[in-house]
Amino acid sequence: MRIICRHCRAQLSRDEYFWFHDSCVPCETYRQVAAEERKVWIKSPLFAFCLTRFQMRRARHAFSSWLRNANIV
Structure with missing residues (x-):
């Protein structure tokens, strides 16, 4: 079964699927940085x-x- 990222459609490893909930590492880091930037305003x-x-x-x-x-x- 092929698991893909829901943001950029990249193929995920089993660890990325388990830890990041259907997001790859670059998308997850981008989402975390964006969330931190929204907090500081x-x-x-x-x-x-x-x-x-x-x-x-x-x-x-x-x-x-x-x-x-x-x-x-």
Whole structure:
């Protein structure tokens, strides 16, 4: 049975199929790097303060959207 990567259609080894859930090593490393880059998007200390200070979802989103609309962040 031939097992292929669901992203780039490359043929997978048994270890890649087992450990990376149908992804080859290059696709999996790309996905991990992309996920880490999505996490790091805080531009200013004020925005970081807003994320840590306002834990309630509605207040946090309201304050962060106000910061973005006011071009402070």
